[in-house]
Amino acid sequence: xxxxxxxxxxxxxxxxxxxxxxxxxxxxxxxxxxxxxxxxxxxxxxxxxxxxxxxxxxxxxxxxxxxxxxxxxxxxxxxxxxxxxxxxxxxxxxxxxxxxxxxxxxxxxxxxxxxxxxxxxxxxxxxxxxxxxxxxxxxxxxxxxxxxxxxxxxxxxxxxxxxxxxxxxxxxxxxxxxxxxxxxxxxxxxxxxxxxxxxxxxxxxxxxxxxxxxxxxxxxxxxxxxxxxxxxxxxxxxxxxxxxxxxxxxxxxxxxxxxxxxxxxxxxxxxxxxxxxxxxxxxxxxxxxxxxxxxxxxxxxxxxxxxxxxxxxxxxxxxxxxxxxxxxxxxxxxxxxxxxxxxxxxxxxxxxxxxxxxxxxxxxxxxxxxxx
Numbered sequence: 001x002x003x004x005x006x007x008x009x010x011x012x013x014x015x016x017x018x019x020x021x022x023x024x025x026x027x028x029x030x031x032x033x034x035x036x037x038x039x040x041x042x043x044x045x046x047x048x049x050x051x052x053x054x055x056x057x058x059x060x061x062x063x064x065x066x067x068x069x070x071x072x073x074x075x076x077x078x079x080x081x082x083x084x085x086x087x088x089x090x091x092x093x094x095x096x097x098x099x100x101x102x103x104x105x106x107x108x109x110x111x112x113x114x115x116x117x118x119x120x121x122x123x124x125x126x127x128x129x130x131x132x133x134x135x136x137x138x139x140x141x142x143x144x145x146x147x148x149x150x151x152x153x154x155x156x157x158x159x160x161x162x163x164x165x166x167x168x169x170x171x172x173x174x175x176x177x178x179x180x181x182x183x184x185x186x187x188x189x190x191x192x193x194x195x196x197x198x199x200x201x202x203x204x205x206x207x208x209x210x211x212x213x214x215x216x217x218x219x220x221x222x223x224x225x226x227x228x229x230x231x232x233x234x235x236x237x238x239x240x241x242x243x244x245x246x247x248x249x250x251x252x253x254x255x256x257x258x259x260x261x262x263x264x265x266x267x268x269x270x271x272x273x274x275x276x277x278x279x280x281x282x283x284x285x286x287x288x289x290x291x292x293x294x295x296x297x298x299x300x301x302x303x304x305x306x307x308x309x310x311x312x313x314x315x316x317x318x319x320x321x322x323x324x325x326x327x328x329x330x331x332x333x334x335x336x337x338x339x340x341x342x343x344x345x346x347x348x349x350x351x352x353x354x355x356x357x358x359x360x361x362x363x364x365x366x367x368x369x370x371x372x
Contacts, residue, residue: 028080033103034060035071036080040092040100044338049089094301094335097313101298101339108340110348114143122352129183129360134254136329136353141257143345146264146333147278150254150353151285152326160214163207165189165200165237173200173233175240179216187240195233203233216244253281264334265311273308274332288316288328298343301335311335315342317350321358329353 028036038058042050052068055061061068072090075081080096083089092100110118121139125132133150140148164176171194177185255278265271277283287306291299291314299314315337316330329350331342 028075028099031063032071032075033099034058035068036075036092036096037100037103039072039075039081039090040096043091044336047336049084049091051089054089092335094303097300097335097339098303101300104340104343106340108342108344110143110341110344114345115348117143118348118352122356125356129357130252130254132353132356133252133327134256136349137254137256139256140329140331140345140349141260143349144331144333144338144342145257145260146331146337146342147258147261147274148256149278149284149288149328149330149332150256151288151328151330152252152254160208160211160216163204163211163237165204165207165233167195167197167200170194173237175237177216177241177244185216185244187244189233189236189240191236192232193229195229199229199233203230203237206230207234207237211241216241253284255279255284260333270311274312277308278332287314288330291316292318292328297346298339313337313339315339315346317346319350319354319357321354321361326354326357 035055038055038061039050042054042058052065052072055068055072056063056065063071072081075096076083076090079093080099081090082093084091118139121135125135129152133152137148137150140150159179161178163178166174166176168174168188171191173189173191173195175187175189179185258275258278261271261274261278265274283306287304287309291304296303297315297317299316301313302310304314309332311334312332313335314330314332316328318325319327319329329346331337331346333342
């Protein structure tokens with residue numbers, strides 16, 4: 001994950017952004033607001049159209065069933081509710097969900113067991129950054145029961161902390177490049193002649209001195225010493241540097257919990273469409289970037305402007321290290337999403353992931369300092 005977002009690629013799949021930003025919810029009077037919130041909360045819990053009898057038993061509703069029916073009819077006329085069948089109760093529209101989200105008293109709070117699960121996960125997770133991000137997507141999916149997405153930009157803009165060359169055979173070495181975003185890049189280097197450990201160590205030290213603090217994708221600098229044997233090894237290592245930078249130009253997308261989609265939608269075709277889109281990394285990246293660029297943390301239904309996901313809601317948050325954005329996490333589910341829980345999970349996991357990455361970076365910096 002890097003502290004800089006790469007420029008958007010013109011060749012990326014097009015996402016049609018609505019002509020206008022999602023309209024701010026019109027203020028409803030307290031009674032209508034309480035009834036609407038009760039309908040949304042009940043529908044989220046049951047997935048069944050909500051009738052006036054259920055609403056009258058909701059906390060804060062102290063009016064007759066006839067009054068509730070009248071207010072629900074008014075909310076339908078105003079576009080907050082819809083009645084799927086004449087004899088059925090009502091369900092929220094995207095506008096109704098938007099009002100509900102915009103008027104949440106707080107983003108929700110994870111339960112004690114879930115908070116403990118997050119703490120234990122980040123206390124014991126180890127391994128390379130890519131594995132961490134993949135496992136984090138699984139954690140977020142388990143906490144929310146929705147599909148989760150973790151997006152990490154490529155490593156081409158990350159700065160080099162240290163370079164190591166480890167001999168594997170007389171003419172083969174392992175190049176290890178530690179970056180300041182916590183990532184560790186590795187590549188095999190085939191050499192033109194035998195190279196012992198002292199030679200590899202000397203080349204690695206020279207490369208570290210030349211590259212420390214520079215972006216992995218920057219041009220080569222003063223790595224040539226004038227010694228033919230040393231320079232031959234350095235040139236082979238530099239060729240792998242170029243390949244690393246080229247491979248790191250695009251974002252890495254980690255999707256977890258795709259299996260949750262089967263139970264989230266009634267229509268099989270909707271499930272297939274959502275799963276197909278989750279497999280298209282460029283589409284996912286463009287969708288999330290567009291939502292963040294518009295200053296949103298929640299995009300509901302058609303708000304995100306991507307028709308195949310019109311029945312979905314997306315909750316996203318940036319992941320930061322020392323105040324710098326290094327990636328994004330989010331959950332994708334039906335518009336009938338448990339928004340308080342999703343917002344709480346994304347916030348907590350995002351904060352813990354950023355703190356963990358900062359510890360990883362600090363550890364690499366200490367190791368690099370010790371080598372110097």
